Amino acid sequence: MSMGRVAATKGVLQRLREQLRFIEKGKNVLKMKRDQLAGEINKLLPEIRRRKEVEGLFNDAYASLKYAYTLLGYDKVESASKAVELIEVRALPTSVMGVIMPDVEIIKKPDPRQVPLTTLFFVAEKLNKAVEEVIKLAVLEAKIEQLSRELMDTNRKVNALEKVVIPAYQSLIRYIEDRLNEEALEEFFITKHVRDIIRVRRE
Numbered sequence: 001m002s003m004g005r006v007a008a009t010k011g012v013l014q015r016l017r018e019q020l021r022f023i024e025k026g027k028n029v030l031k032m033k034r035d036q037l038a039g040e041i042n043k044l045l046p047e048i049r050r051r052k053e054v055e056g057l058f059n060d061a062y063a064s065l066k067y068a069y070t071l072l073g074y075d076k077v078e079s080a081s082k083a084v085e086l087i088e089v090r091a092l093p094t095s096v097m098g099v100i101m102p103d104v105e106i107i108k109k110p111d112p113r114q115v116p117l118t119t120l121f122f123v124a125e126k127l128n129k130a131v132e133e134v135i136k137l138a139v140l141e142a143k144i145e146q147l148s149r150e151l152m153d154t155n156r157k158v159n160a161l162e163k164v165v166i167p168a169y170q171s172l173i174r175y176i177e178d179r180l181n182e183e184a185l186e187e188f189f190i191t192k193h194v195r196d197i198i199r200v201r202r203e
Contacts, residue, residue: 008179020169027161037151054133061126084110099150102142
């Protein structure tokens with residue numbers, strides 16, 4: 001907004017004040033959104049600490065699987081694994097404050113009881129549990145990433161409004177107010193001068 005291109009009129013001043021009020025309301029809404037996004041992230045962050053626990057589940061399951069391969073051989077393990085149905089999931093995106101969040105629902109879990117060998121039954125149970133936990137953790141991390149992106153974008157908008165847009169409007173409003181005051185003062189002196197001349201002529 002260039003001051004030189006704006007007409008210093010009461011109508012323009014009124015419009016600018018209304019626009020500024022609207023922008024400030026928008027800024028306040030964005031600040032509330034920013035606070036809510038930060039709150040959502042803070043609620044989810046403690047759950048990320050389960051990463052080591054999940055990694056431990058996977059390491060334990062992998063160690064058991066290696067032992068089963070050593071004990072039974074690749075062919076038996078491969079054959080037994082075909083008896084178990086695959087896990088089935090469904091994507092369920094949700095919305096949090098207008099932010100589309102990834103979510104996954106497990107609609108069908110593999111049944112370890114389908115494994116024909118007792119040794120592999122326990123391996124299948126461990127793998128099943130590990131995969132479920134990894135899915136939950138992956139969804140959690142994706143949510144935090146999405147919320148963090150939205151938080152940074154919202155914060156940039158708030159900063160732009162607070163540091164650039166609003167100060168520019170305030171400066172322009174002050175400029176027009178000063179011009180109008182100068183014009184009013186000038187008009188007052190001209191009117192007074194004219195009255196003085198008329199009074200002198202009448203005397």
